Amino acid sequence: MDAIVLLKDDHKTVERLFKQFEKAGPKAHKEKQKIVGQVIEELTAHTYIEETIFYPAARADVPETGGHVLESVEEHHVVVWMLSELKKLDPADEHYDAKMTVLMENVRHHVDEEEQDWFPKVREALGRKRLQELGERMAEAKSEAPRDPLKIPSAAR
Ligand SMILES: [Fe+2]
Numbered sequence: 001m002d003a004i005v006l007l008k009d010d011h012k013t014v015e016r017l018f019k020q021f022e023k024a025g026p027k028a029h030k031e032k033q034k035i036v037g038q039v040i041e042e043l044t045a046h047t048y049i050e051e052t053i054f055y056p057a058a059r060a061d062v063p064e065t066g067g068h069v070l071e072s073v074e075e076h077h078v079v080v081w082m083l084s085e086l087k088k089l090d091p092a093d094e095h096y097d098a099k100m101t102v103l104m105e106n107v108r109h110h111v112d113e114e115e116q117d118w119f120p121k122v123r124e125a126l127g128r129k130r131l132q133e134l135g136e137r138m139a140e141a142k143s144e145a146p147r148d149p150l151k152i153p154s155a156a157r
């Protein structure tokens with residue numbers, strides 16, 4: 001599996017969950033909590049494999065992406081803290097939907113930058129074989145990803 005294809009698949013999965021959340025009614029607390037649980041699971045594993053495998057490889061092999069990578073880590077920092085808050089928050093709390101809305105805005109902006117601004121540069125520089133090799137390592141690492149968003153390296157930055 002190509003590393004960038006794998007990451008884009010994750011982005012699509014998360015976007016599908018966001019759409020489900022947006023469609024759920026204001027009183028659908030149980031349903032929204034379930035969707036948010038899946039979002040937490042997906043994004044925690046995704047940020048983990050980006051931060052431990054993909055971002056360091058991009059930075060090492062494509063030095064001009066360094067600024068993008070550092071900015072992306074700061075965005076992850078905000079996202080994982082918001083995930084940890086959502087995990088504890090009662091879905092009936094008046095802050096729940098608002099927090100989720102801001103999380104979705106942050107993630108959509110972040111995904112756009114990854115996909116439009118700097119993943120294409122990484123694809124060009126790394127080539128098919130290296131991306132395959134990274135993708136295989138990332139697919140494996142997913143199963144050992146932490147479940148707690150605050151265990152993601154950027155949480156402690
Ligand atoms: Fe990311």
Ligand SMILES: [Fe+2]
Binds near residue numbers: 007011046111114
């Ligand atoms: Fe991503």
